[in-house]
Amino acid sequence: MAMDRRTFFRSTAGAAVAVAAMTTIDMRAWAQVVEEAPVELKGSLCNVCSSHCGMYIHVKNGRPWKVTGHPDHSRSRGKLCPRAHGGLYWIYDPARAKTPLKRVGEQEFEQISWEQATDEIAERLKRVLDQHGPQAVFYGHNPRRSGVVYGNRFMHALGVNTIQTHNAACNTARVLGLAHTFGSSYNADWANSDYLLFIGRNMGEGIRTSTALAFGEAIARGATVVCVDPRLNESAAIAEWVPIRPGTDMALLLAIANVLVTEDLYDKEFINTHTIGFHRFERVLPQYTPEWAEELTTIPADRIRSIARGLAAAAPAAAVDTGWKGAFGAAYANSTDTARAVAYVNALLGNLNKRGGIRISRGASLASLPFQAPETPTGPRGDGVGTDYPLATGHGLPHLSMEKAQKGLVKAGIIRHHNPLRTIPDYDHMLAGYRSLDLLVVIETHMTETALEADYILPEPSFAEREEVIEATGPSICMRTKAIEKVHPETKSFDEIITLLANKMGVGRYFDFTLDELNEALLSGQPFSLADLREAGSIEVSVDQPEGVPELNTPSGKFEFYSQRFADEGFNGVAEWYPPETGLQLRENEFRVVHGKQAYHSHCATANIPMLAQVTKDYDTNRVWLNAERAANLGISDGDYVRFTAPDGRSGEARVKVTERIHPDMAFAPGAYGNRTPYFELSEKLGGFNPHDITAYRSEPIVGHTMMSELIVEVKRV
């Protein structure tokens, strides 16, 4: 047997583990020959959430049996979150999409060949483009490299520029607010900060593995970590919890700014040199006293003062974390301006690019592609971005698209690895939209809610069975590699599918390369080859980090307290307080519904995974939380079923957890449950309430996000 270094490595590692494993319980049932099989470690990327943490997939006899964190990946740092371990189930999940499918009735499909599927899709897509133009077509995905490189290229080749992601139901308000102040989204330097203020962000439950580690390390090292959240979430449980009335985070931030300015605790040098519009902000600031904010937020004024002083004392090694989805990603009518207020406080702390403050961090870069690229279309988009919503981001407005579909303006869509029917508020609205289309193609591994509305489902191999476009993640250059052979031979990876479709659509010239050629091109100039990277899974390279305050990516090149862009579009030039659209007044039986994550589930994608569903079941965690005193007043006890009724009359039922751990105004619904695809049988058995079923379709005025927490319900015991 020829033995290269790779096989040498495999067999050495395998032999050692087999000996060790002989004595353990777990290998007991395996035949002797199985025992002696080598274990291969395949460096790859997780796919159970969009962080794509680096992992090793441990493969024995062609079957993956565990995953471990990749030490050279900046998002895993040798560890993996709970979902990664459960995600192995996806590979052999009976709910996989296994062959190309054509819709023949409601949720009824027939198997067809790739040839037939791509011929028919191309013909129907051409018809839509001919009759209605490129604006009538959209592409939706969870934006990661393969999806961007292949999907966007294909769309551009067809003249389509309506490319959408999940962001309007995630962090688009935050992104826009930071873009119009700091010029871009920066992260707090958790590793070196002495005082961290998290608002709604919950790093122990909304996990990217390395940030949970940074969070734990900050606490272990003795940094002051304050978590503002209406709910005593699992991060707040190990830090200092400051409960707040939902929807009032901006009031807290403005009051902190007020204290910093009135007590002369801010960085004047930074304000004078690197910002514009401070004097306009100063003029609106006096009204935002801690006492004023106490009324709105229910946080005692003295606590607000102590937070402001604590931040100032630690500055510049202090930061208000810039959040993600949490409290101001896409929650309320005031979320975009809340994100600007986060930026204001950081500017006052003068922490930009300072150790322990807010850091602009540069990541590894990959070479640009040498292949002929289509022109980026410049015509108007089909989802209102740039027209109905001039400030909206390029991530698009999929919910608005579905309104346009109902009006006959949007006719066809391709969706990949993304389940907007279940994860965007207002199921009925989204469903009506998809059902109005002439053509919906869903490229998926699983029979999701969205897939079941497709005219054609094109099946992809699971994360462990396919290779993808190389990613640069922080300082890590990494790639998904093929750990095992395809489980379902009729599946095809995204690059293959798009190349096939492009050829049928007559734009194959833009795809005149293989995935390997593309990946090799991306690595040009690196001191390692594609084979090296495939072997390693992830390689960390050194990247120079900028020091000092650079020119910012804003119209003025400086930090903007005042935004002329906002003013020109009729919004507040300086962020000023206003309440959520649904107001702050609640009647005796009314609650604001806010949903959020649990560590062991990813959105609505994992409640069907037995190991993860078992955690839910063991600890009875798919209940909706209600405040103990308010529940008692309504005669509701722990474990009761209640009915939530929205203003438009739609309602849903849920079991409740009655707890002291939540603000009286809020009902907290864990967001992982309530699958409506019959293919997710376990999830169906587990049950659970999904607030998107009763949240009304609407768009926030500035960036057009989905305002996921603008839902006030009446609660009644059933």
Add this chain to the structure above:
Amino acid sequence: MGRVSRRQFLKASGFAGAATALVTGTAAAQTVSPNLEGTSENGQNPATNRMAMLMDNSLCVNCHSCRLACQNENKLPVTEKYIRFDYIETGRFPNVKRLLNRHSCMHCEEAPCIGVCPVNALEKGAEGFTHTDFETCIGCGVCLHVCPFEVPVISEEAGTGKPKMYKCNGCRHLIAAGIAPACATNCITGAVQYGTWDEMRAKAEERVAKLRATSPGANVYGIDEQGGLGLLLVLRTPPADYPHLV
């Protein structure tokens, strides 16, 4: 090169010329335990020392990643888990605390379960953990009756239908290969650690000294209990608050 870790392999296999551009041995990577089959990064055999796991409950975000990594590592059926949690919610809104404690085998130095097992299925490893010989175990449950911490769980084994006792086995197979237990390697906040008993005790005491500033009741559990525990706990409040501690 009898044993070689993947990292060492990479370093040795062609990146030497590019060493300046590559950071293959980052500080962060070195702080985590290696989790590579059949390899030992530090080259020593820890099994000759008295070892311990440290569970710092004050750093745990209740994510259950340790439990799930353990289930895969030990190929447990979906319903069996070696790591469970006890929760305590105290106070009234807004002055509420959520405390928790990992409930799993404490690896008692003086382990009553070992002596009572009628088929001698339980034994002490050189590192001090209490190991089960799953083959031999008849699932009689006598150990459960003497365990001070109510750890053993008796369940029917899938397939054979035979009763068996399930409890943390201290990742015996990993430790034998010089690798930290899966729960320690994987903990996403650094709440679970693994090292010599003395090191873990020192770490726990250092942490408790810090914690006392905000949690005056903070303490290390397991230094003297049952002759010393192989699973040391950092608790924010007195042991009496937790249902399975004695």
